[in-house]
Amino acid sequence: SNAYNDTAWTVHLDYDDPVYELMEGLSLPLLSDSLDVVNGGVLHMDDHDSISLPANCIQEPATGKIKAEYLYLKSRGDMVRYLVPTISNNRLLISSGAFYIRLRQHDNYYHLAPGARIKISFTSATPDAAMKVFYANEDSNHDDEFNWLPAGGNASVTTWQKDNGSGSLVKGYDLLSEKLGWINCDKFADSTVASTVLADTLPVNFTNKNTAVFAVFKDQWTVVPLKANVANKYFYAENIPVGSKIILLSISKIGNDFYMASKEITVAAGAINGLTPAASTLSDISNFLNTL
Numbered sequence: 645s646n647a648y649n650d651t652a653w654t655v656h657l658d659y660d661d662p663v664y665e666l667m668e669g670l671s672l673p674l675l676s677d678s679l680d681v682v683n684g685g686v687l688h689m690d691d692h693d694s695i696s697l698p699a700n701c702i703q704e705p706a707t708g709k710i711k712a713e714y715l716y717l718k719s720r721g722d723m724v725r726y727l728v729p730t731i732s733n734n735r736l737l738i739s740s741g742a743f744y745i746r747l748r749q750h751d752n753y754y755h756l757a758p759g760a761r762i763k764i765s766f767t768s769a770t771p772d773a774a775m776k777v778f779y780a781n782e783d784s785n786h787d788d789e790f791n792w793l794p795a796g797g798n799a800s801v802t803t804w805q806k807d808n809g810s811g812s813l814v815k816g817y818d819l820l821s822e823k824l825g826w827i828n829c830d831k832f833a834d835s836t837v838a839s840t841v842l843a844d845t846l847p848v849n850f851t852n853k854n855t856a857v858f859a860v861f862k863d864q865w866t867v868v869p870l871k872a873n874v875a876n877k878y879f880y881a882e883n884i885p886v887g888s889k890i891i892l893l894s895i896s897k898i899g900n901d902f903y904m905a906s907k908e909i910t911v912a913a914g915a916i917n918g919l920t921p922a923a924s925t926l927s928d929i930s931n932f933l934n935t936l
Contacts, residue, residue, distance in 0.1 A: 647899035653851045653874040662854040666897035669926050670725045670933065674713040679747070681706045687745075689716045692814055693766040695745060701760035706749055715744040716766070720860050721933030723867040724893070727856065728826075730866045732778060732792045734883055736833040739865045740768055740775055740817060743827045756824055761798060764827065767816035771803035772831065777819055780826035792830065797822050801829055833866060837885040840913040844870060844879045844892060850903070850921060851877070855896040857919070860936050862889040862908065878916075886913050891936070894919045895929050904929050 647662070657663065679685040681702055687695040695714060702710070717723050718741055723730065730737040743764055747754040756762065777799035778792035799822055805815040821827050844857050852872035857879040859868040870879035884890075888911045896903040903921035 647854070648849050650853070651848050651851060652853070653872060653877050654853055655874050657853065662897040662899075663852070663856050666854075666895060666902070666926075667725070667727060667856065669897075670895075670930055672715065672722070672725060674715055674744075676711060676713045678709045679712050681708065681710055687712050687714055689714075689766070691767075692808075692816060694764075695743070696763040696765070697747075698760060698762070701756055701762070702747065703755045703757040703760075704752070706752070706754060708749075710747050710749045710754065713746050713748070717742040717744075718766075719934075719936060720865055720867050721936035724858050724860065724869075724895075724933050724936065727790065727869055728867070729790055729869050730792070730828075730830065731790075731868065732794070732830075732832070735835055736866055736868070736883065736885070737778070737792060737828070737830040738833050739867075740772065740829040741766055742829070745824045745827070747824060754824075756822060761820045761822050762824070764819040764821065765804075765816065766819075767814055769815065771805075771815050771817055773803055774831045775801045775803075775817065775829050776831060777801055777821055778828040778830050779821075779823050780828070792826075792828050795821070795823070799823075833864065833885070837887070838913070839883045839885050840911065840915075842868075842870070842881045842884040842890075842892075842911060843916045844894070845877075845916060845918050846879070846894060846905075846921065848877075849898060850894065850896055852879070854898050855879075855894055855903075855921075857892070857894045859884060860891040860893055862891060884911050886911055892917055892919060894921055895924075896921055902926055902929060904932065906932070 777795035905919040
């Protein structure tokens with residue numbers, strides 16, 4: 645059957661729907677390293693970015709080397725790649741970076757022992773002392789319900805600055821987490837601003853099975869994947885502050901073809917925005933995400 649003739653929307657997406665094939669193609673490979681269970685160790689991401697795991701930090705019994713797999717989402721574009729919103733119970737968040745970490749030996753996955761904390765140290769041009777730790781459930785990725793919740797407990801974020809050895813200052817964060825899985829360094833956005841529903845329509849061939857739509861904020865690190873109104877065949881996001889400057893972005897896979905549309909808008913109350921996707925390639929979409 646011709647994929648272009650399928651104009652149906654669906655209430656429940658399947659993992660073999662084209663939109664997931666598209667997102668899979670845009671995702672970055674997991675970084676991986678091995679750690680000694682007894683001694684712990686340091687996982688490196690970039691020059692000044694690392695994850696430190698203390699000695700004996702695994703809850704389950706394990707011996708020898710275990711595999712650490714991890715991701716650092718360091719931009720708005722990275723969050724688009726993983727369908728990761730900056731949202732907590734429908735309130736917008738402003739992020740400084742998000743991380744995914746899992747520890748395993750073959751098919752055994754491990755948790756942090758009670759009281760153990762990992763330290764994620766990462767750079768930021770403008771560290772914000774108001775940032776806090778948020779967790780998301782491990783399996784909430786690829787799901788409209790991906791939700792960040794304040795960590796509480798003994799999780800914390802502190803800012804730092806140091807000389808990089810050649811006379812200029814490097815700044816950043818130390819984040820202490822009591823969990824593995826998805827971890828985010830965030831704060832709540834100003835919720836006193838009047839907000840509206842952001843609505844977006846696309847041509848009839850572009851459905852929630854083959855298209856993902858995002859509101860990428862220009863002036864802050866906030867990314868909101870739009871949800872599907874299946875009955876009326878449009879995409880929407882709630883609680884978007886009026887006056888926000890955003891890039892409205894759609895990416896699609898129909899058959900073996902890729903499409904993208906983007907436009908900068910200032911959010912107006914009740915406005916319906918239209919996007920007209922143009923033919924693209926996976927690498928062009930990926931390159932565009934790198935600019936966000």
